[in-house]
Structure formats: C-alpha cells, structure tokens
Amino acid sequence: AQSVTQPDIHITVSEGASLELRCNYSYGATPYLFWYVQSPGQGLQLLLKYFSGDTLVQGIKGFEAEFKRSQSSFNLRKPSVHWSDAAEYFCAVGVKIGNEKLTFGTGTRLTIIP
C-alpha cells in the first residue's frame, strides 16, 4: 500500500522568504501526487497535482512542486511567502490502478512571521 511522509510538523518562515515543504512517498510505481492547503476552519483546497509528464508542476497562489522519482519526493516550493500563506499543508498520494483512495500525509503547519 502507498504511504506519505511529511517530516516537518511545523515550519516558521519570515514573510518574503522562500519556502520548501517536504513530502516523501512510498509506492511501487509512479503515483499521482497532490498538495492541498487547509486554512483554519476551512476544508482542503488543491494547490497542484502531478499526473504525468513534466516533473515540475505549477499550481495556484504561486506554488510549485517537483516530482523526483529517484528520491521518491514531491516537495512544495514558493519563492516568496505572504502572510496569507499561513495554513496547514497536506501532501497526498493516489495510485493509478483499481483504487480511488487518496492517502494523506500528517500535514505541515506553516507559520509566517513579519
């Protein structure tokens, strides 16, 4: 079965600084990979997804992520964070054959300081 690890529980970044959130997955083949964001009291919103093709994926709100098969990673990046980016970020993996489930990581809480 597939699994996802987000090694950082909480990250604090200064406004305007760059950001990288880590995500590692375990699956025997190429999975589908997703990053979702959850603002306080809200549901999850999709930031971006990797389906196939170009390994660098652009998403909403200026986020991007890079799929690295050799490292089983799908790290989320943003060159300059804004205070409104403070939220919880979830990486998720889906598989291509016979299973509609998404497996979510435990999330990384992002705090932005002035």
Added chain:
Amino acid sequence: DAGVIQSPRHEVTEMGQEVTLRCKPISGHDYLFWYRQTMMRGLELLIYFNNNVPIDDSGMPEDRFSAKMPNASFSTLKIQPSEPRDSAVYFCASSLGWTGQGKEQYFGPGTRLTVT
C-alpha cells in the same frame, strides 16, 4: 457552483446520542468521500461511494458508524451511539471521475463534532 456543502458546521452532543452529518456533493460529481480528521490520526478516509453505491468502507472504525447515499445529491454519515473518541472534524469530498485518473477531490468545509 456552490461547492461541497456540509451541515451542520458544528455539532455538540452527549455521549450515547445519535449524530447525523450531511453532505451535498458538487452537482454532476460521481464520487463521494467521507474523511475524519484528528490530531492523533490525521486525515483518514472512512468510506467512499461511486454513483451512490458504497465501494469501500474499510475505513469505518466500527459498527457504530454508517453512511448512506440515497441519491446523487445527498449523503449522510451517522454515528450511533456516539462516544467522546468520535470527536473530530468530518469532511465530505466529491470528484468527477476517479483518483486513478488523477482527478481532484473537492472538499467541503467540514463538520466539527464534539461528543461530551
């Protein structure tokens, strides 16, 4: 579209009471998912439906939990009897097409359940 609608947004109940959570998926979506989010266990898939039919309920914690989807625009998650350990945020999500094709799941705002 209004997005996925869940009600109530907050529910406080006493142990032993029946709780019913409701979800209206996005119109036209053929998959519906129920998730539970807790600090200890993160986001867990409880059950999902395809075209109103339950496909996989292996995530349902025990017989106290049941879910139905009587039609394409409505689903319920029922807990009877409720226990304090059921306190969590319950999310409903829907998608057009299945995750195996990389289709996005759209989440509702969640129902925060507190069982005292």
